[in-house]
Amino acid sequence: MQEFDTILRNAHVNGSFICDIGIKRGVIVALGVGLVATEDTQTIDCNGAIVTPGGVDGHVHLSQDRSPRAKEAGYTSADTVDTGTRSAIAGGTTTVILFAEQSRGQSMKEQVDKYHELVNDQGSYADYGFHAIITDPTAKVLEQELPELAQSGIMSMKLFLTYKHMRISDRQVLSALQKARELGMVALVHAENGDLVDFFTEHLEAQGLTDPRFKAIAHPPEAEAEAVNRAITFSSVMDTPMLIVHVSVRQSMDVIRKAQSLLRPVFAETCPQYLLLGKENLDRDHFCGAKFVCSPPLRSDPKDIEEIWRGIINGTFTIFSSDHCSYRFNDNRGKKLGHSYSKSGEVQGVFTKIPNGLPGVETRIPLLFSEGVLKRRCIDVKRFVELTSENPAKLYGLYPRKGAIQIGSDADIVIWHQQDTFSPRRLEHNLHLHDGCDYSPYEGIEFLNWPRIVLVRGRVVFQDGIVTGNKGYGQFLKRKTCALTYQRRMDKEWDVLRASMLVIKRENRKYIVTDSNVC
Numbered sequence: 001m002q003e004f005d006t007i008l009r010n011a012h013v014n015g016s017f018i019c020d021i022g023i024k025r026g027v028i029v030a031l032g033v034g035l036v037a038t039e040d041t042q043t044i045d046c047n048g049a050i051v052t053p054g055g056v057d058g059h060v061h062l063s064q065d066r067s068p069r070a071k072e073a074g075y076t077s078a079d080t081v082d083t084g085t086r087s088a089i090a091g092g093t094t095t096v097i098l099f100a101e102q103s104r105g106q107s108m109k110e111q112v113d114k115y116h117e118l119v120n121d122q123g124s125y126a127d128y129g130f131h132a133i134i135t136d137p138t139a140k141v142l143e144q145e146l147p148e149l150a151q152s153g154i155m156s157m158k159l160f161l162t163y164k165h166m167r168i169s170d171r172q173v174l175s176a177l178q179k180a181r182e183l184g185m186v187a188l189v190h191a192e193n194g195d196l197v198d199f200f201t202e203h204l205e206a207q208g209l210t211d212p213r214f215k216a217i218a219h220p221p222e223a224e225a226e227a228v229n230r231a232i233t234f235s236s237v238m239d240t241p242m243l244i245v246h247v248s249v250r251q252s253m254d255v256i257r258k259a260q261s262l263l264r265p266v267f268a269e270t271c272p273q274y275l276l277l278g279k280e281n282l283d284r285d286h287f288c289g290a291k292f293v294c295s296p297p298l299r300s301d302p303k304d305i306e307e308i309w310r311g312i313i314n315g316t317f318t319i320f321s322s323d324h325c326s327y328r329f330n331d332n333r334g335k336k337l338g339h340s341y342s343k344s345g346e347v348q349g350v351f352t353k354i355p356n357g358l359p360g361v362e363t364r365i366p367l368l369f370s371e372g373v374l375k376r377r378c379i380d381v382k383r384f385v386e387l388t389s390e391n392p393a394k395l396y397g398l399y400p401r402k403g404a405i406q407i408g409s410d411a412d413i414v415i416w417h418q419q420d421t422f423s424p425r426r427l428e429h430n431l432h433l434h435d436g437c438d439y440s441p442y443e444g445i446e447f448l449n450w451p452r453i454v455l456v457r458g459r460v461v462f463q464d465g466i467v468t469g470n471k472g473y474g475q476f477l478k479r480k481t482c483a484l485t486y487q488r489r490m491d492k493e494w495d496v497l498r499a500s501m502l503v504i505k506r507e508n509r510k511y512i513v514t515d516s517n518v519c
Contacts, residue, residue: 006042006458007035008413011051013405015381018048023411026457031407044453044460046415052385053405054094054412054456055365056392058131058156059245059269059321060084061357062098063118075355076333078326081122082471083436084361088126089461089469090434091362092451093322094412095393095402095477096126099158101133102141104165108132109145112154116476124474125461127412129396131188133158134176135166142179150183153478155397157187158245161227162194162295173234181240184481186267186395188243191227191252192219192296201352212289212338213282215351216297221304224296225251232259232266241265241482243395246323248274248296250307257316267318267395267484272360272367273298274308277441287347290335291439293354294323312368312387313378318484319395320387322364325357326437359437363427364388365414366450367442374419374448397479411458414451422449434467 008021013031022030037043062084065076079087081098088096100115102108115130132149134141134157146157157180159173160166168176180187201218204210209217228244232255235242244256247270259266273292279300281292292298299305311317328334338354341347365388372379379387393403400409425432425447429440454462461469 001036002030003038004030004035004041006044006411007037008051008415009043009045010048011046011415012048013051014385015050021051021405021411021413023458026411026459028405028407028409028411031405044415047418049418049452050381050416051405052092052381052414052416053389053403053409054414054454055092055388056095056396056398056402057088057093057322057324057361057364058097058319058392058396059271059323060088060096060098060361061323061325063122064099064101064325074333075327075337076331078328078331078334078359078437079324079435081119081124083434084324084326085125085128085474086467086471087362087433087435089454089456090451090467092365092414092454093361094126094454094456095128095398096361097129097131097156097396099133100130102135104136106136107145108134108141109148112149119476123471125467125469125471126456126474127402127410127477128474129398129477129479130154131156131158133160133166135160135168137168137172137176142175146179146183146185150185153476155183155185155479155481157185158190159187160190161231162190162192162197164194164198167194170230170234173231174238177234177238177240177242181238186241186243186482187235188245189231190246191224191231191244193223193227196220196223196226205352210348210350210352212287212293212349212351212354213279215293216279216282216300218351219295219297221249221251221299224249225255228252229255232256232264235259235266236262236264239265241267241484243267243269243318245269245321246271246274246296247311247317248299248308249304253307253311253316260316268311268316269319269321270308270311270317271321271323272364273323273358273441275305275312276367276371276445278302278305281441287336287339287349290338290349290354291329292358292441293335293338293351293356294325294358295356309376309378312372313383317387319392320364320368321392322360323357324359324361326359326435327355327357328438330438358441359435359439360441362433362435363440363442366447367445369416370446370448391484394483397481397483398477399483402477411455413455415453416449417452419449424448425450432465
C-alpha cells in the first residue's frame with residue numbers, strides 16, 4: 001500500500017475535477033479518489049473548494065537598497081527577502097524570481113554571489129531563483145560569466161532601454177540577445193525610450209512641474225510603444241525569446257500581437273496596477289499620489305485598462321506578475337524622499353526623487369482571482385492558473401516541477417475558501433497583509449476570496465490568515481531553458497544571418513568554420 005505524508009481530500013483541482021492529492025517527501029505522488037491514510041498521515045479536507053498550483057511570480061524586487069544606485073539615491077526598500085517572501089506565501093505565491101543587479105564596472109557573477117549570500121542571511125519563506133540584470137555587457141560578462149550563470153541555473157537576463165544608470169545601447173542589446181539565444185536564456189526587457197523620457201522630464205522640471213501626477217506625462221505611452229517595437233525587432237532578428245515586462249498601454253499590445261501572430265519568440269507580461277489603477281491616483285492631494293509612482297506609470301486613458309483586460313482574456317499576455325518593489329510612504333528613505341515644500345509653504349512632490357515601485361506580491365493572485373474569475377467572470381480558473389503559475393513556470397524553466405498539480409510536481413498548492421463560506425473583505429493593509437510596507441495601493445478594494453491554506457513542497461506555510469512557515473525553508477531553484485514553444489525562424493534571410501554568426505577559428509594554419517551553437 002502506498003503511504004503518504006499528507007492527503008488533500010476533495011480537492012477541486014483547477015476547477016476541473018475533484019480528487020484526493022497524495023503527497024510524499026514534498027512531491028505529489030498520487031491523484032485519485034479514496035486515497036488511504038495511515039495513522040501518521042496528515043489529512044486536510046478541502047471540502048470541494050478550488051485548489052490551484054502555488055503561484056510563480058517572476059518579477060519581484062527585494063532588498064534593492066543594497067545596489068550602488070540605491071545607496072546613491074538614499075532610498076531603502078520596505079521589504080527584505082524574509083518579509084517579501086513571507087508576504088508572497090500569504091497570498092498564494094510559492095516561488096519568486098528575484099533580481100541580481102549589476103552596476104557598471106562590476107562583475108555580474110560577483111553580484112549574483114552576493115545575492116545568494118543575501119538570501120542565505122535573510123532567509124526565504126518561498127522557493128526562489130534569480131534574473132541577472134545586465135547594465136554593463138562587457139566581453140567578459142557575455143563570454144565568461146553568463147555561461148557560468150546559465151550552468152548554475154540562472155536562465156534569464158533583464159535589459160533596460162531606459163534609466164541613465166541602467167540602459168544599454170542597441171548594439172549592446174543585440175550582443176546580449178545573441179548570447180542569450182546561444183545559452184538558451186530568456187531576455188526580459190524594460191521597454192521605454194530613455195531619451196524621450198529624459199527629454200520630457202527635463203522640460204517638466206524646468207517649469208517646476210514635479211508633483212507625482214507629472215510622472216505620467218514624463219513617461220508617455222509613445223515612449224513605451226516605441227521601445228517595445230524596437231525590442232521586438234531585435235528579438236525577431238536575433239530569434240531570441242523575449243519577455244516584454246509590465247506592459248501598460250494598448251499601443252504596445254498592438255505591436256506584441258502582431259509579432260505573436262507571426263510566431264515570433266515574443267511573450268508579454270502585465271501587472272495588477274495596469275488592470276485596476278488609473279492615473280487619477282497620481283492626482284491625489286497632499287503628496288498621496290507618491291504611493292502610486294511606478295514605471296511605466298499608471299495611465300489616464302480608460303481604454304488602456306480595457307485593452308489590458310482584453311489581453312488577459314485572449315492570450316496576448318503570457319504571464320501576470322506583481323512587479324513588487326515596495327517603499328514605505330511615511331519614511332524619509334522611502335516615498336518621502338520626493339517630499340518638499342513650495343516657496344509658499346505648500347506640500348510639493350518631486351517625482352524624480354520618489355522611488356519607483358508598488359507593493360503587490362501578496363495581493364497579485366487574490367486580485368486576479370477575485371476580479372477576473374469571480375467579479376468580471378471574464379476568465380476561468382484554467383486561464384487564471386496559466387497566467388499566475390503554469391506559464392511563468394514554463395517561461396522560466398521550472399515546469400513541471402512548479403506550476404502544475406500532477407504526479408512528480410512539487411506539492412506547492414493553494415487551497416481557496418469555499419465560495420459560500422468566505423465573507424468578502426475590503427483590504428486593509430495593517431489588518432490583512434504581511435509585507436514590510438506601510439500601505440497598499442489596493443486599499444479598500446473588495447476581495448471575494450483569498451487563499452485559505454498554502455503549501456510549499458508539502459508543508460503548510462500559511463493557514464487561515466497566519467503564516468506558519470519558517471524563513472530559510474525556501475530553496476534555490478536551478479532552472480532549465482524556456483518550455484514555452486514558438487516557431488523558429490526558417491526563412492532564407494535568417495539562414496543568411498545565421499551563417500554570418502558562424503565562428504571562424506584558425507587551427508593549424510587553416511580556417512575551420514564551426515557553428516557557434518546560436519540555435
